[in-house]
Amino acid sequence: MVKALQDMWAMTARISSAHRYARLLPALLLALAIAAPSAQTTITPEKNSYSVADDVKLGLEAAAEARKQLPMLNDNQVDELVEDVGAQLAAAISGELRHAGFRYTFDVVNQKEINAFALPGGPMFLNRGMIEAAGTEAEMAGVMAHEIAHVALRHGTAQATKGQKFQIGAVAGQILGAIVGGAAGSVISQGSQFGLGAYFLKYGREYERQADLMGAQIMARAGYDPREMANMFKTIQAEGGSSGPEWLSSHPDPGNRYNAIVQEASMLRVEGNANSGQFQSIKSRLAGMSPAYTAEQIAKGQAKTGGRTVGTSGRRVVNVEPPSSSYRTHQPSEFVRVSVPVNWDAVDASGGGVTYAPEGGFVQADNGGSAFTHGVQVGVAQGGGGDLQQDTQQLLQGFSRSNPDLRAAGTSRRETIGGRPGITTPLSNISGATGEREYITLSTTQLRDGSLLYVIGVAPQSEAKTYETTFRRVRQSLQIADR
Numbered sequence: 001m002v003k004a005l006q007d008m009w010a011m012t013a014r015i016s017s018a019h020r021y022a023r024l025l026p027a028l029l030l031a032l033a034i035a036a037p038s039a040q041t042t043i044t045p046e047k048n049s050y051s052v053a054d055d056v057k058l059g060l061e062a063a064a065e066a067r068k069q070l071p072m073l074n075d076n077q078v079d080e081l082v083e084d085v086g087a088q089l090a091a092a093i094s095g096e097l098r099h100a101g102f103r104y105t106f107d108v109v110n111q112k113e114i115n116a117f118a119l120p121g122g123p124m125f126l127n128r129g130m131i132e133a134a135g136t137e138a139e140m141a142g143v144m145a146h147e148i149a150h151v152a153l154r155h156g157t158a159q160a161t162k163g164q165k166f167q168i169g170a171v172a173g174q175i176l177g178a179i180v181g182g183a184a185g186s187v188i189s190q191g192s193q194f195g196l197g198a199y200f201l202k203y204g205r206e207y208e209r210q211a212d213l214m215g216a217q218i219m220a221r222a223g224y225d226p227r228e229m230a231n232m233f234k235t236i237q238a239e240g241g242s243s244g245p246e247w248l249s250s251h252p253d254p255g256n257r258y259n260a261i262v263q264e265a266s267m268l269r270v271e272g273n274a275n276s277g278q279f280q281s282i283k284s285r286l287a288g289m290s291p292a293y294t295a296e297q298i299a300k301g302q303a304k305t306g307g308r309t310v311g312t313s314g315r316r317v318v319n320v321e322p323p324s325s326s327y328r329t330h331q332p333s334e335f336v337r338v339s340v341p342v343n344w345d346a347v348d349a350s351g352g353g354v355t356y357a358p359e360g361g362f363v364q365a366d367n368g369g370s371a372f373t374h375g376v377q378v379g380v381a382q383g384g385g386g387d388l389q390q391d392t393q394q395l396l397q398g399f400s401r402s403n404p405d406l407r408a409a410g411t412s413r414r415e416t417i418g419g420r421p422g423i424t425t426p427l428s429n430i431s432g433a434t435g436e437r438e439y440i441t442l443s444t445t446q447l448r449d450g451s452l453l454y455v456i457g458v459a460p461q462s463e464a465k466t467y468e469t470t471f472r473r474v475r476q477s478l479q480i481a482d483r
């Protein structure tokens with residue numbers, strides 16, 4: 001890119017010195033000016049060990065769940081505008097990032113919180129609150145372009161490539177747990193919040209930087225001023241209050257966000273004008289509707305869509321049989337074996353088993369939501385590179401972001417896990433499913449590739465004595481054979 005620019009400058013210099021061709025100059029300079037916007041930042045997709053078809057499958061499964069559990073607005077006029085804007089943006093994705101089978105779809109969720117998320121392969125969900133917060137169509141388009149960039153760059157599976165080893169089939173339900181759980185503060189799927197779903201919805205700074213810049217490029221090509229994306233992020237931040245909107249917690253500021261987007265915008269030429277002129281009338285239309293549901297209402301099962309109730313009440317008391325003293329061995333992934341009480345089954349895992357729970361310890365609601373109050377989950381998380389203690393701390397911080405009530409409950413201790421140095425940390429939490437205090441232990445050890453294998457046990461605090469022994473036996477049964 002830099003090389004090409006230098007060549008152009010050299011050519012300009014030559015032309016300038018050739019004064020006998022002076023009459024041709026204005027036309028040539030004009031041609032150069034048109035060529036100049038190619039100076040946009042080049043964004044290279046990250047390494048990804050999943051196939052494009054995996055992205056599509058994962059996204060479709062999670063999207064079907066999302067449509068079951070979230071209250072869709074189902075308003076033709078609003079949907080039409082959002083779909084038009086989305087289609088124009090998707091058409092502006094550059095050729096090499098158009099993947100076979102990706103289909104960009106756009107649903108509006110009748111939810112108040114300022115949020116939007118896009119799933120692998122293209123399904124996007126935009127909260128009504130996000131549209132209401134946007135001042136202009138281009139501001140709304142800014143968030144959508146940013147989300148589309150995450151999808152086109154395949155950030156979800158790229159991020160999973162770095163850490164998780166479980167099969168795709170195990171993940172779809174967990175993605176939704178992370179969406180709804182994270183948004184609700186009170187969790188629909190308590191198991192899920194500790195799961196793998198966060199890989200697909202919460203990104204690090206580098207991915208955010210890429211999505212900002214590529215989103216700006218998409219906007220310009222589609223006919224929206226990319227500066228409006230920068231404005232929208234300011235708006236979102238201002239609406240945040242003390243905790244900040246959900247969108248910002250899953251799309252952290254890569255640093256200097258506003259200026260970086262404006263800088264990129266200065267290198268881009270906005271091609272035409274995509275604004276429909278319909279945005280303000282759509283906003284008035286929304287303003288005339290009954291208020292959007294809050295995340296809390298959705299989590300409590302108080303939201304309706306087309307006369308059907310969505311979400312889950314979650315809070316229920318269940319009688320759960322104590323853990324058996326006989327154990328059975330499972331293989332949650334190719335290289336991990338773990339023994340759990342015989343009265344526990346692998347639940348919420350269609351491929352590589354992840355969560356083991358007794359009957360009643362795992363609640364499957366009518367709408368597909370789930371909650372996990374008793375049992376263990378075995379997972380792999382991304383490591384920070386080297387130090388077990390630091391990586392464990394980082395993992396805990398990740399958990400705390402979606403579990404605001406999660407606390408340390410004593411000091412960590414060194415312990416051998418799967419024949420390797422490990423750490424076990426006692427924790428406590430307030431259950432999103434029952435509202436009661438929970439006893440939790442987190443055990444971690446490192447895999448050869450630097451990622452972190454973790455076993456997390458969850459039980460009501462009132463049954464801590466019983467489960468303490470069970471969790472210890474489970475983690476001591478771990479056999480790891482990664483290479």
Ligand SMILES: [Zn+2]
Pocket residue numbers: 146150203207208211250251252
């Ligand atoms: Zn983002």
